[in-house]
Amino acid sequence: xTDYEKKQLLDSVLGGDELAGARQASLEGGLRALxxxxxxRTAGLSFLIVAAALVLxxxxxxxxxxxxxxxxxxxxxxxxxxTKEQLFALFPGRAMALVGKPGEQELVFLDQQQTANx
Amino acid sequence: MSEAATNSVLALRLPEIxxxxxxxxxGLTRRLAxxxxxxxxxxxxxxxxxxxxxxxxxxxxxxxxxxxALQETFLRVARSARAFESEEVFWSWLxxxxxxAARDCGRRQLRYFSMLExxxxxAEAVVPNEGALxxxxxxxxxxxxxxxxxxxxxxxxxxxxVQQLSTECGLxxxxxxxxxxxxxxxxxxxILHKLKxx
Numbered sequence: 001x002t003d004y005e006k007k008q009l010l011d012s013v014l015g016g017d018e019l020a021g022a023r024q025a026s027l028e029g030g031l032r033a034l035x036x037x038x039x040x041r042t043a044g045l046s047f048l049i050v051a052a053a054l055v056l057x058x059x060x061x062x063x064x065x066x067x068x069x070x071x072x073x074x075x076x077x078x079x080x081x082x083t084k085e086q087l088f089a090l091f092p093g094r095a096m097a098l099v100g101k102p103g104e105q106e107l108v109f110l111d112q113q114q115t116a117n118x
Numbered sequence: 119m120s121e122a123a124t125n126s127v128l129a130l131r132l133p134e135i136x137x138x139x140x141x142x143x144x145g146l147t148r149r150l151a152x153x154x155x156x157x158x159x160x161x162x163x164x165x166x167x168x169x170x171x172x173x174x175x176x177x178x179x180x181x182x183x184x185x186x187a188l189q190e191t192f193l194r195v196a197r198s199a200r201a202f203e204s205e206e207v208f209w210s211w212l213x214x215x216x217x218x219a220a221r222d223c224g225r226r227q228l229r230y231f232s233m234l235e236x237x238x239x240x241a242e243a244v245v246p247n248e249g250a251l252x253x254x255x256x257x258x259x260x261x262x263x264x265x266x267x268x269x270x271x272x273x274x275x276x277x278x279x280v281q282q283l284s285t286e287c288g289l290x291x292x293x294x295x296x297x298x299x300x301x302x303x304x305x306x307x308x309i310l311h312k313l314k315x316x
Binding site for chain 2: 019027
């Protein structure tokens with residue numbers, strides 16, 4: 001008897017109708033496990049995508065907060081640049097002079113000195 | 119079932135699968151690994167009988183245990199299938215999966231005998247020879263009466279129809295069907311018995 005003939009006989013003798021239930025059950029069970037595996041893989045992939053999206057989006061969400069902080073920070077008094085003439089005009093009738101290098105000048109009231117000297 | 123017994127049957131030679139299936143194993147296992155349901159149906163169709171016969175030998179003729187292990191094997195394959203380039207390697211992997219499934223099912227079923235097993239584990243178990251099932255079917259066929267053997271060979275090897283066999287044997291078709299069923303059961307029982315007592 002050849003190997004092929006033995007296989008044919010074994011398949012017929014051992015794999016008859018008695019195995020029909022086991023055949024069907026193992027097929028269905030395997031297919032269910034396969035679907036669960038696929039679903040698990042899809043769920044894992046979805047989780048990774050969501051996690052990646054969160055990682056990418058979170059710093060962007062924080063950025064507006066820092067912008068707000070930056071805008072709120074310069075709440076210091078505002079300065080307005082004026083000319084020498086505008087400055088002198090603020091003190092009419094007073095004797096005064098700007099002393100020092102440009103950019104570091106000080107306004108000195110000359111009549112006050114006089115008063116002090118007196 | 120003892121560890122020695124499960125390890126030893128790994129060397130068992132069972133009838134080879136068709137070359138067509140062998141050549142397509144790389145594609146089949148790749149699809150299986152991707153979770154392709156059609157691939158699983160194909161795999162199930164190709165390997166069901168082969169795995170069942172392997173597990174019958176592993177469980178030493180205990181068909182109930184072999185069927186439980188078979189269910190578990192298909193579940194495990196579905197859960198952890200991966201790609202294989204050659205049929206030989208794939209079959210080796212399947213044998214490991216099936217053997218582990220049989221061992222785990224055996225543990226569950228035979229917890230009651232665990233102590234007995236512990237006492238007998240050290241003893242060298244008599245294990246089936248290589249090609250045990252092939253030898254057993256040949257041996258069991260030789261035990262049949264010539265007319266019975268002719269009937270079985272005509273039906274399962276030569277592909278004769280029941281009608282042809284009834285003409286050849288001078289029996290009614292119903293009688294041929296009945297004798298074939300009885301002979302098939304007899305052969306099955308003899309093979310399982312021999313596996314148990316081997």
